[in-house]
Amino acid sequence: MEIEEYGEKFASPFLKKALKIHSDTRRFMSDFLKDRGFIELPPVIISGVTDPLNHPTSRSQIEIYGHIYELTKSMIFHKQLALHIADKIFAFSPNIRLEPEKRKTTGRHLIEFTQIDVEMRNTTREEIMDLGEDLVIYTMKKITEQDGDLLSSLGRKLKIPSKPFKKITFTDAYNEFSDKFEEELSKKAKEPFWIIDIPLKEREFYDREDPKRPGVLLDMDLIYPEGFGEAASGGEREFELNQIYTRIAKKNQKPEQFKWYIEFGKKFGFPKSAGFGIGIERFVRFITGAKRIEDVTPFPKGIGEFFPL
Ligand code: ASN
Numbered sequence: 001m002e003i004e005e006y007g008e009k010f011a012s013p014f015l016k017k018a019l020k021i022h023s024d025t026r027r028f029m030s031d032f033l034k035d036r037g038f039i040e041l042p043p044v045i046i047s048g049v050t051d052p053l054n055h056p057t058s059r060s061q062i063e064i065y066g067h068i069y070e071l072t073k074s075m076i077f078h079k080q081l082a083l084h085i086a087d088k089i090f091a092f093s094p095n096i097r098l099e100p101e102k103r104k105t106t107g108r109h110l111i112e113f114t115q116i117d118v119e120m121r122n123t124t125r126e127e128i129m130d131l132g133e134d135l136v137i138y139t140m141k142k143i144t145e146q147d148g149d150l151l152s153s154l155g156r157k158l159k160i161p162s163k164p165f166k167k168i169t170f171t172d173a174y175n176e177f178s179d180k181f182e183e184e185l186s187k188k189a190k191e192p193f194w195i196i197d198i199p200l201k202e203r204e205f206y207d208r209e210d211p212k213r214p215g216v217l218l219d220m221d222l223i224y225p226e227g228f229g230e231a232a233s234g235g236e237r238e239f240e241l242n243q244i245y246t247r248i249a250k251k252n253q254k255p256e257q258f259k260w261y262i263e264f265g266k267k268f269g270f271p272k273s274a275g276f277g278i279g280i281e282r283f284v285r286f287i288t289g290a291k292r293i294e295d296v297t298p299f300p301k302g303i304g305e306f307f308p309l
Contacts, residue, residue, distance in 0.1 A: 001305065001306070018154075025284050026092065036131070043091055044075055047069060047078070049070060052073075052258075076117070081261070081271075083121045107293060109303055111302070113282075116277065122272055125218045136222075154289060167194045168193065170198045171197065182223060197219075198217050203219060209243070
């Protein structure tokens with residue numbers, strides 16, 4: 001992106017409106033969680049361990065004082081471990097994911113984005129999904145109330161979803177639409193819906209395997225309607241050391257990659273918890289109806305080119 005293009009972008013009425021809605025979205029999400037007793041955790045941007053993710057993103061590391069730091073891909077481990085401080089936590093977590101070039105034109109990928117990452121002790125997937133539904137509905141309602149005029153001027157009419165959101169298992173979705181199920185289902189849907197029971201090989205080691213159904217995880221993705229695609233992912237977490245080792249091995253990964261997380265857990269325990277993360281820019285894109293995620297944020301970092309600011 002050239003410097004001149006920032007001038008055009010900043011002068012665009014769309015960005016002005018989207019940025020106000022972006023700012024309010026963060027406020028309402030935070031208000032909702034704090035009202036429910038969640039404590040906000042400051043973001044972690046570099047650390048000795050980060051989310052391995054299930055899809056290929058190149059490693060992003062920096063060397064400081066002769067030590068290698070990972071740039072945060074998600075705060076999954078930090079939010080789990082922070083449950084030793086409080087039972088309900090969340091963070092506005094900036095993530096860096098060096099996505100493959102083939103995702104350049106999806107309209108919903110940035111290499112730097114923020115997710116609101118939520119985690120709660122001693123809770124089930126069903127309870128955390130219920131919380132996620134309330135959070136999405138509350139935020140959409142508040143935006144409609146406070147920024148209704150802005151939305152109308154963007155030609156966007158938001159339909160407030162009703163609870164409970166529909167659920168479809170990964171296997172049923174895959175059997176019906178094969179590889180492109182997420183896209184197809186998202187295009188057909190009028191309200192957000194969940195994809196649940198994602199198979200073990202499709203996800204990271206930390207999502208909990210259902211003890212009653214080996215190979216099936218107690219996790220979920222939230223998908224927006226109207227073709228806006230994935231909103232969130234989450235699940236219950238593995239909390240038994242043996243199972244954590246088994247799951248790491250099944251991904252052909254090595255415990256050394258997660259050394260600091262494992263050492264902490266061995267000393268102080270892995271909390272039994274569930275949680276999810278909702279991408280903020282994607283949520284704002286859905287709320288505003290923007291074509292590209294780049295359009296809802298002033299300094300986007302897209303895939304495959306240099307964005308100087
Ligand atoms: N935030 C996600 C979760 O809670 C993890 C991720 O973003 N990869 O499961």
